[in-house]
Amino acid sequence: RKEVEQDPGPFNVPEGATVAFNCTYSNSASQSFFWYRQDCRKEPKLLMSVYSSGNEDGRFTAQLNRASQYISLLIRDSKLSDSATYLCVVSRTGGGNKLTFGTGTQLKVEL
Amino acid sequence: ETGVTQSPTHLIKTRGQQVTLRCSSQSGHNTVSWYQQALGQGPQFIFQYYREEENGRGNFPPRFSGLQFPNYSSELNVNALELDDSALYLCASSLGGGQPWLTDTQYFGPGTRLTVL
Numbered sequence: 001r002k003e004v005e006q007d008p009g010p011f012n013v014p015e016g017a018t019v020a021f022n023c024t025y026s027n028s029a030s031q032s033f034f035w036y037r038q039d040c041r042k043e044p045k046l047l048m049s050v051y052s053s054g055n056e057d058g059r060f061t062a063q064l065n066r067a068s069q070y071i072s073l074l075i076r077d078s079k080l081s082d083s084a085t086y087l088c089v090v091s092r093t094g095g096g097n098k099l100t101f102g103t104g105t106q107l108k109v110e111l
Numbered sequence: 112e113t114g115v116t117q118s119p120t121h122l123i124k125t126r127g128q129q130v131t132l133r134c135s136s137q138s139g140h141n142t143v144s145w146y147q148q149a150l151g152q153g154p155q156f157i158f159q160y161y162r163e164e165e166n167g168r169g170n171f172p173p174r175f176s177g178l179q180f181p182n183y184s185s186e187l188n189v190n191a192l193e194l195d196d197s198a199l200y201l202c203a204s205s206l207g208g209g210q211p212w213l214t215d216t217q218y219f220g221p222g223t224r225l226t227v228l
Contacts, residue, residue: 042221043219043220043222045113045219046216046217046218087154097159097167098156098159098167099154099156099217100156101146101153101154101155103152103153104153
């Protein structure tokens with residue numbers, strides 16, 4: 001079983017739609033959680049950290065359920081520019097140490 | 112831009128050869144991590160260097176080795192290349208590294224795309 005599991009997609013959605021990505025992690029010692037975004041043939045970039053209380057950044061909302069070892073990302077009012085691969089990432093310590101990535105979920109936002 | 116640079120951008124090698132990839136960390140960062148990303152997969156942790164010492168290693172064979180220099184730039188060396196080594200190699204820099212309680216962010220460079228024929 002992979003340490004971080006994601007639905008690979010692709011998710012094809014119309015512009016303006018709301019889309020949700022889910023992720024589960026197997027290591028209960030994980031302490032830090034992130035969503036990274038990766039455009040085609042580019043490097044991953046931090047989208048947002050994920051906190052137990054849930055957090056929001058504009059159209060993006062992240063949730064963490066430690067009991068279920070489950071992380072989610074909600075994107076509201078999708079834009080064409082949101083098309084990318086979204087990587088769920090966990091770390092057993094702070095984010096400056098080893099990051100464990102899921103395989104990523106591909107999102108395509110269409111007109 | 113993150114300020115993390117990598118060279119070369121692309122590289123083609125044949126099986127059995129050796130390769131050296133280079134990474135310059137963001138100014139002020141003392142930690143460099145290396146990741147391998149195969150096509151269709153998420154990045155996999157290779158190892159991390161903190162102040163010139165290896166500070167953690169993933170599940171990669173010893174033919175993957177590295178160095179960090181006093182200016183905190185880093186090299187990844189791969190010996191006896193295999194076809195499965197074809198991947199995007201990413202380095203990421205961060206501040207702190209060896210301190211487990213830090214939640215500092217890792218900033219990725221653009222990567223080196225290695226093809227092994």
